Amino acid sequence: MKLISRRQVLGGVGAAITAGTGLMPRRARAAGELTVWWTQGFYKAENDAVIAWMADWEKRNNTKVNLTIMNGPDVITKLIAGMQVGDVPDVVHTVTGDRFLVPRAAWNDQLEDVSDVVESQKTEFLETALNSARLHNAKQKKSSYYAVPTKASSLLNEVWLPLLEEAGFAATDMPGTHDRFYDFFQIVQDKLRAKGKRIFGLGYSMATKEADSGNLFHQFLVAYGGVGIVTPDGKLNIDDPTVRQAATTTLERLTTPFKKGYVPPGAINWGDVDNNNAFFARQIVMTPNATISIAAAQMDKPDLYYKEIITRGVPMDNDGKPVASVLAISPTIIPKGSKNVDAAKALLRDFIQPANMNAYLKETRARYLPVMASIVKNDPYWTDPKDPHRPVAVDMGLIKPTVPWWMSYNPAYSAVLSEQIWAQAEANITQSNMTAEQATEEAAKRIKQLFEQYQK
Amino acid sequence: MTAQRRRRAIDSIGVSLLSAVLLLWSLLPIYNIIRVSVQEKEEVLSTSVYPIAPSPHAFSVVFHQAFWLLETFWNQMGNSFFIGVGVALLTLTIGSLTSFTISRMRIRSGWMLTNAALLTYVIPMSFLAIPFYGIMGKYGLTNNPLALIAVEVTFATPYAIFIFQQYGASIPLELDEAARIDGASPLQIFLRIYLPLMAPALVAVGTYALLLSWNEYLYAFLLLSGGKVVTVPVALGKFLVGDEAPWNYLMAAAIIYAIPPLLIYYGFRRKMSGGLTMGGVKG
Numbered sequence: 001m002k003l004i005s006r007r008q009v010l011g012g013v014g015a016a017i018t019a020g021t022g023l024m025p026r027r028a029r030a031a032g033e034l035t036v037w038w039t040q041g042f043y044k045a046e047n048d049a050v051i052a053w054m055a056d057w058e059k060r061n062n063t064k065v066n067l068t069i070m071n072g073p074d075v076i077t078k079l080i081a082g083m084q085v086g087d088v089p090d091v092v093h094t095v096t097g098d099r100f101l102v103p104r105a106a107w108n109d110q111l112e113d114v115s116d117v118v119e120s121q122k123t124e125f126l127e128t129a130l131n132s133a134r135l136h137n138a139k140q141k142k143s144s145y146y147a148v149p150t151k152a153s154s155l156l157n158e159v160w161l162p163l164l165e166e167a168g169f170a171a172t173d174m175p176g177t178h179d180r181f182y183d184f185f186q187i188v189q190d191k192l193r194a195k196g197k198r199i200f201g202l203g204y205s206m207a208t209k210e211a212d213s214g215n216l217f218h219q220f221l222v223a224y225g226g227v228g229i230v231t232p233d234g235k236l237n238i239d240d241p242t243v244r245q246a247a248t249t250t251l252e253r254l255t256t257p258f259k260k261g262y263v264p265p266g267a268i269n270w271g272d273v274d275n276n277n278a279f280f281a282r283q284i285v286m287t288p289n290a291t292i293s294i295a296a297a298q299m300d301k302p303d304l305y306y307k308e309i310i311t312r313g314v315p316m317d318n319d320g321k322p323v324a325s326v327l328a329i330s331p332t333i334i335p336k337g338s339k340n341v342d343a344a345k346a347l348l349r350d351f352i353q354p355a356n357m358n359a360y361l362k363e364t365r366a367r368y369l370p371v372m373a374s375i376v377k378n379d380p381y382w383t384d385p386k387d388p389h390r391p392v393a394v395d396m397g398l399i400k401p402t403v404p405w406w407m408s409y410n411p412a413y414s415a416v417l418s419e420q421i422w423a424q425a426e427a428n429i430t431q432s433n434m435t436a437e438q439a440t441e442e443a444a445k446r447i448k449q450l451f452e453q454y455q456k
Numbered sequence: 457m458t459a460q461r462r463r464r465a466i467d468s469i470g471v472s473l474l475s476a477v478l479l480l481w482s483l484l485p486i487y488n489i490i491r492v493s494v495q496e497k498e499e500v501l502s503t504s505v506y507p508i509a510p511s512p513h514a515f516s517v518v519f520h521q522a523f524w525l526l527e528t529f530w531n532q533m534g535n536s537f538f539i540g541v542g543v544a545l546l547t548l549t550i551g552s553l554t555s556f557t558i559s560r561m562r563i564r565s566g567w568m569l570t571n572a573a574l575l576t577y578v579i580p581m582s583f584l585a586i587p588f589y590g591i592m593g594k595y596g597l598t599n600n601p602l603a604l605i606a607v608e609v610t611f612a613t614p615y616a617i618f619i620f621q622q623y624g625a626s627i628p629l630e631l632d633e634a635a636r637i638d639g640a641s642p643l644q645i646f647l648r649i650y651l652p653l654m655a656p657a658l659v660a661v662g663t664y665a666l667l668l669s670w671n672e673y674l675y676a677f678l679l680l681s682g683g684k685v686v687t688v689p690v691a692l693g694k695f696l697v698g699d700e701a702p703w704n705y706l707m708a709a710a711i712i713y714a715i716p717p718l719l720i721y722y723g724f725r726r727k728m729s730g731g732l733t734m735g736g737v738k739g
Contacts, residue, residue, distance in 0.1 A: 071697035
């Protein structure tokens with residue numbers, strides 16, 4: 001059979017390369033179009049609200065919007081991939097981006113400065129919202145607004161009233177101070193177990209993934225006096241005895257009920273939605289949750305929404321003093337490399353008009369809170385006393401004291417959350433039999449290393 | 457004799473017990489998928505180990521796309537099918553042509569190509585996700601099924617070349633020689649002699665390539681966006697992040713999605729196992 005010569009092989013390879021190169025300059029997007037990635041809602045109304053709003057904006061502005069709705073963790077993964085290779089969408093809304101991505105992306109100069117967008121409503125935004133959007137860019141050596149605050153959330157406690165009643169308690173029996181409040185559900189579990197019900201008292205998220213375990217840990221940390229873990233000037237303060245003790249106590253208080261069987265064993269692998277599902281399945285009496293999504297998903301079942309599901313704010317600390325809520329601000333960003341920055345900014349400027357934002361959040365069944373106090377002040381919907389859930393969330397997130405997440409002070413804390421250092425510390429206690437002190441020490445060691453990478 | 461019989465009986469009981477455990481272990485997940493798919497949403501997370509009131513409701517919902525996360529299910533099924541078939545055909549074409557060229561036309565240093573192709577498996581698929589994402593972006597192929605087809609073909613082809621090389625070695629070269637003497641061109645030898653004799657290997661590799669892309673999640677999620685463009689695995693992933701997580705719909709959709717590869721597998725089973733084993737007994 002005829003042999004193919006080296007020249008022929010090389011010629012073929014050359015032809016293939018030439019053909020490939022011919023494809024190179026193609027562009028996927030037409031000029032004037034906007035590509036938007038948005039975090040998928042926990043229920044249909046959330047998606048419908050953003051689809052409707054984008055369609056309306058598209059019509060009003062004669063600019064096509066290619067909207068893609070993705071689940072929360074996927075938005076972040078895909079955006080990181082896009083930023084690595086310089087192929088990014090024009091607008092991204094990521095619900096947990098304030099914790100897992102945005103502060104470090106701003107630090108690395110991967111986001112557009114959106115100060116002009118934020119300034120257009122600056123007087124309306126909550127101070128915590130502005131603080132969490134004002135981030136440091138290490139390459140350009142400046143701090144500026146790199147995110148548009150979009151919606152807020154803080155930790156709440158969801159409780160099944162019928163399960164309390166079955167255990168012989170009423171809603172008014174729930175104690176008001178921190179330790180007594182959470183211990184109460186262990187008593188409820190004991191009573192239910194005595195009746196032969198295999199139900200867990202506490203639905204603590206303890207997984208080394210997603211946001212819920214971090215939300216729970218940090219709210220406990222504040223309740224035990226650890227709010228100063230990072231100071232407003234960005235310094236790590238983890239060796240402060242008060243902070244260290246708060247971290248150790250938090251770890252102990254979260255892991256001991258787990259080890260004693262008051263938390264479902266599967267909680268060490270719960271994604272953000274899994275405590276909700278365990279709650280709906282009535283496997284747990286209560287669960288701490290960062291929004292009122294559990295109740296809101298049941299809004300069309302009045303018995304559940306109005307009578308059976310209770311939303312409680314965070315309890316007072318053990319001395320009976322109010323505890324500040326850790327307020328998360330979900331950001332919307334324009335990644336650097338966007339092909340249509342002007343249109344992206346125009347879209348965001350329109351979106352954050354208080355009336356538009358209010359309409360959008362109401363359409364989502366108010367799972368998240370507005371980041372503008374005036375919205376709550378001017379629309380009785382948010383404080384409707386007949387609603388058993390919304391006003392509680394408003395009270396915790398917008399009226400009572402709040403603190404921002406610590407990456408507002410230093411993006412290193414975003415790396416702490418991404419690495420799930422505190423959830424890993426919990427796992428070290430529950431799975432590897434470390435003491436709370438040892439687990440805190442190990443976590444502190446890693447946190448210090450991360451902070452060394454983010455020196456201004 | 458009695459002791460020998462007793463030992464045999466013990467062995468037999470042991471084997472039966474082990475088989476029963478293995479059978480249970482293998483079938484339990486499948487049983488659970490079916491159980492959940494015929495339960496109502498409220499019953500799914502109950503402690504019941506069997507469906508109390510089995511119903512085909514979830515299958516009906518999937519068929520009629522009557523749930524918000526399944527609104528474009530058949531569209532996504534079509535995407536999976538198009539990509540799967542595309543990957544299988546391209547892998548077979550490239551793999552068979554390459555192996556024919558190397559082994560039957562005896563190009564110089566052809567072995568290097570075979571070995572180099574296999575070397576690609578040293579790097580895990582997931583490590584190449586970002587570079588591939590960048591390449592597809594440069595070619596303007598993000599959010600285009602062709603991007604996923606290209607990636608999957610890249611990963612399936614080295615295995616295809618290897619299997620075809622091994623299998624092709626069992627086909628006597630004398631057949632080619634005889635055809636050549638009769639005046640057949642290389643293309644005719646490829647089409648009329650090589651391909652028909654390679655049928656078992658082609659079926660095995662084609663099924664492998666189809667299944668590889670059928671079950672792909674990482675690249676499908678990275679390279680495709682939007683409800684109408686994504687494949688079924690990516691769409692089903694959305695079930696895992698919502699308060700309305702009807703596991704019965706998810707399982708029903710998973711069962712429906714598993715049917716095409718099952719049909720293909722059992723349809724070509726005999727030929728496929730022949731193809732896979734022949735590659736390993738080159739002699």
